[in-house]
Structure formats: C-alpha cells, structure tokens
Amino acid sequence: MTTTYEQGMSMLRSHFGDRADAMVEKLGKISSDFADINVTFPFGQLYQRSVLDQKTRELLAIAAITCLGAGTPQLRLHAYGAMNVGATKDEIFEVIIQMIAYAGFPFATNALFAA
Numbered sequence: 001m002t003t004t005y006e007q008g009m010s011m012l013r014s015h016f017g018d019r020a021d022a023m024v025e026k027l028g029k030i031s032s033d034f035a036d037i038n039v040t041f042p043f044g045q046l047y048q049r050s051v052l053d054q055k056t057r058e059l060l061a062i063a064a065i066t067c068l069g070a071g072t073p074q075l076r077l078h079a080y081g082a083m084n085v086g087a088t089k090d091e092i093f094e095v096i097i098q099m100i101a102y103a104g105f106p107f108a109t110n111a112l113f114a115a
Contacts, residue, residue, distance in 0.1 A: 003044075004040045004044035004045060005036065005039055005040050005044060006044075007043075007044045007048060008039035008040050008041075008042075008043035008044025008045075008047075009021075009024070009039055009043075009044075011043040011044070011047045011048065011054075012024070012039060012043045014054070014084070014085070015043075015047075015054065015058065015081035015084055015085055016077060016080065016081050016084065017084065019077065019080065023077070024038070024039060053085075054085040054086075055082065055085045055086040055087050058078055058081050058082035058085055058087060059082055059087060059091065059092070059095050061074075061078040061081075061082075062075060062078050062079060062082060062092060062095050062096065062111070062115070063095050063096075063098070063099055065078060065111070066095070066096055066099040066103055066107055066108060066111035067099055067102055067103040067107065068107075069103060069106070069107035069110070072110065072114040075111055075114040075115060076114050076115065079092050079114070079115040092115055093112065093115065096108055096111045096112050096115060097112075099111065
C-alpha cells in the first residue's frame with residue numbers, strides 16, 4: 001500500500017522533476033516536520049483529487065501566489081511545474097495578466113518577472 005507521503009512525492013516529481021527532491025531535502029534540513037507536511041497535505045492529498053486536472057491546479061497556484069504578492073521562488077517553481085503538466089507560457093502569462101484585476105499591477109508585474 002502506498003502512503004500519502006509516497007503519493008505526494010510521486011505527484012511532486014511529476015510536476016517538478018528533480019527539483020522536487022531538492023526542495024524537500026532543503027526544507028527537511030530546516031524542519032523535517034514542515035517538509036513532511038508540505039509533501040503529504042497538498043501533493044499527497046489535495047493534488048490527488050480528481051475534480052481538477054493537474055494543469056488547472058498549477059495555474060490556480062500561480063494565481064494564488066501572484067495575489068499574495070510574495071513567494072517569488074514558489075511562483076517560479078509552479079510556473080515550471082505548470083509547463084511540466086501541459087500549460088503553455090501564454091496560459092501562465094494570461095493567468096498573471098488576469099490577476100491584475102485582483103492583485104493589482106505591482107504584484108502581477110512581480111509575478112510576470114518571476115515566471
């Protein structure tokens with residue numbers, strides 16, 4: 001039987017390739033509990049749900065991170081992940097452009113530069 005952690009790592013790798021292991025290792029050096037939660041909750045549970053496809057989930061992550069106005073490394077990672085699961089650069093940019101209406105120009109501009 002596959003554990004939630006193993007499912008999460010598999011999902012992380014499908015989105016982020018080798019960057020997944022590096023990210024989890026880096027987080028684990030700071031806090032192994034944080035690294036475990038970061039794998040099991042979003043990627044071992046939420047991303048396993050079947051209602052939305054993985055491309056949509058990554059585009060939503062980009063939209064949310066853009067609206068938060070911080071998290072440049074995470075935005076870069078999710079842009080990379082979005083392309084790995086089928087999104088185009090134009091779709092990523094279009095999501096960020098739409099976030100101008102919700103986050104404003106400064107946050108959307110920063111997100112565009114990060115992506």
